[in-house]
Amino acid sequence: AWMDADFRRQLSARRERVEDAFEFEGRKVGRGSYGQVFKTKPRSCADAPAGDYALKQIEGSGLSMSACREIALLRELKHPNVISLKQVYLAHETRQIWLLFDYAEHDLWRMINFHASAKKCNSQVSLPPNFTKSIMHQILCGIHYLHSNWVLHRDLKPANILVMGTTSPERGRVKIADLGLARLFHQPLTPLTEIDPVVVTFWYRAPELLLGARHYTKAIDLWAIGCIMAELITDKPLFYCKQEEDIKTSSPYNRDQLERIFSVMGFPSQQDWRDLPHLPKYGDLVRNFGTGQQYARFSLGRHMSRSFGMSETSPEFRLLSRLLAMDPLRRPSAREALEDRYFLEEPRPAADVFNGFDIPYGKRDFISDSSDNKDDPARQQQSQPVHASLQQYQQSHQQALLLQQQQQQLS
Numbered sequence: 395a396w397m398d399a400d401f402r403r404q405l406s407a408r409r410e411r412v413e414d415a416f417e418f419e420g421r422k423v424g425r426g427s428y429g430q431v432f433k434t435k436p437r438s439c440a441d442a443p444a445g446d447y448a449l450k451q452i453e454g455s456g457l458s459m460s461a462c463r464e465i466a467l468l469r470e471l472k473h474p475n476v477i478s479l480k481q482v483y484l485a486h487e488t489r490q491i492w493l494l495f496d497y498a499e500h501d502l503w504r505m506i507n508f509h510a511s512a513k514k515c516n517s518q519v520s521l522p523p524n525f526t527k528s529i530m531h532q533i534l535c536g537i538h539y540l541h542s543n544w545v546l547h548r549d550l551k552p553a554n555i556l557v558m559g560t561t562s563p564e565r566g567r568v569k570i571a572d573l574g575l576a577r578l579f580h581q582p583l584t585p586l587t588e589i590d591p592v593v594v595t596f597w598y599r600a601p602e603l604l605l606g607a608r609h610y611t612k613a614i615d616l617w618a619i620g621c622i623m624a625e626l627i628t629d630k631p632l633f634y635c636k637q638e639e640d641i642k643t644s645s646p647y648n649r650d651q652l653e654r655i656f657s658v659m660g661f662p663s664q665q666d667w668r669d670l671p672h673l674p675k676y677g678d679l680v681r682n683f684g685t686g687q688q689y690a691r692f693s694l695g696r697h698m699s700r701s702f703g704m705s706e707t708s709p710e711f712r713l714l715s716r717l718l719a720m721d722p723l724r725r726p727s728a729r730e731a732l733e734d735r736y737f738l739e740e741p742r743p744a745a746d747v748f749n750g751f752d753i754p755y756g757k758r759d760f761i762s763d764s765s766d767n768k769d770d771p772a773r774q775q776q777s778q779p780v781h782a783s784l785q786q787y788q789q790s791h792q793q794a795l796l797l798q799q800q801q802q803q804l805s
């Protein structure tokens with residue numbers, strides 16, 4: 395052994411063990427190919443400040459490439475809208491790696507599902523008028539910070555946008571994370587067969603990626619942010635596309651996903667996207683879609699006004715259509731998006747996206763070990779029956795309303 399045995403024994407005796415410092419038994423809130431995440435509190439003896447933490451046990455053992463990347467990346471990054479790594483624990487006996495993060499009670503995937511269910515049950519959930527604007531502003535601030543540090547996210551989607559809960563001092567603050575599985579491979583053309591066969595959604599993938607672009611770019615992240623903005627407005631994935639379970643494609647070209655994009659956006663003309671013919675899969679595109687005449691009457695404006703009564707002249711729509719430019723060169727940078735009129739006019743974006751309103755969403759459920767991993771959000775399944783938390787919300791909200799009415803009658 396390269397170190398003196400006695401010295402090693404001393405080090406090992408002094409090393410803080412994660413199980414001594416934190417209580418996490420039976421408090422698993424997430425699991426995927428990346429490992430598993432627990433909601434945890436520091437034990438009284440630990441020197442961590444009180445409050446909830448997320449403890450991530452990284453899959454595999456020893457310093458894997460992905461563990462190295464995650465630690466090296468996160469320890470350099472510090473921004474209010476990016477998840478922050480608090481501590482790293484190396485369990486030498488089991489060669490396990492544990493990462494400690496601040497705990498985020500909510501994420502956009504669960505929040506949007508909650509609103510979609512509420513709409514289906516025709517029950518109203520009250521949210522501040524600047525809710526979407528506040529969330530968009532903080533996502534763009536976080537991505538602007540990452541992009542200025544030359545960090546691309548590569549897998550932005552609602553499940554990766556966390557929001558701090560009411561027990562956190564940062565109530566209602568957005569934290570960009572990567573709970574991911576696509577994080578393991580940088581090349582956009584990695585055959586999905588190599589990635590865990592969990593269903594990967596293409597709904598947020600920019601058209602150039604679907605047409606074989608070889609490198610991720612900042613513009614690819616901005617496209618995904620446009621998709622998230624539309625979903626926050628309508629509570630539906632803009633480019634929702636049914637996909638066969640455990641899609642085992644090795645090609646980046648996904649005809650159904652492209653078809654969905656064209657049926658919302660229309661088909662890009664030569665003027666819209668000059669470099670389109672230079673993309674690797676342009677031949678497949680022409681073979682499958684010809685000149686795209688069948689999409690001539692479709693446009694984002696038509697889709698958003700018909701499906702949501704949104705005006706094509708509103709600042710909200712204008713920013714959305716800038717983010718969803720088919721040609722990546724025409725999409726704004728994060729900074730240009732932040733300077734858009736949408737964020738300058740009333741109501742202004744708020745630091746607490748809930749703006750002091752009650753937070754209607756339930757807490758995360760604990761995952762028992764028996765249930766298979768169908769629960770992880772990457773499968774776009776619901777871990778908690780959303781209507782359960784909806785009922786809780788209605789009951790608590792109902793009581794508050796009754797109390798208010800009684801008080802008004804009394805006064």
Ligand SMILES: Cc1ccc(-n2nc(C(C)(C)C)cc2NC(=O)NCCO)cc1
Nearest residue numbers: 460463464467477547570571572573577
């Ligand atoms: C292998 C690996 C996995 C996740 C990350 N990663 N990257 C980021 C950004 C948002 C800074 C880009 C955040 C993370 N990691 C996490 O968000 N970890 C907490 C839940 O797993 C990096 C590398």
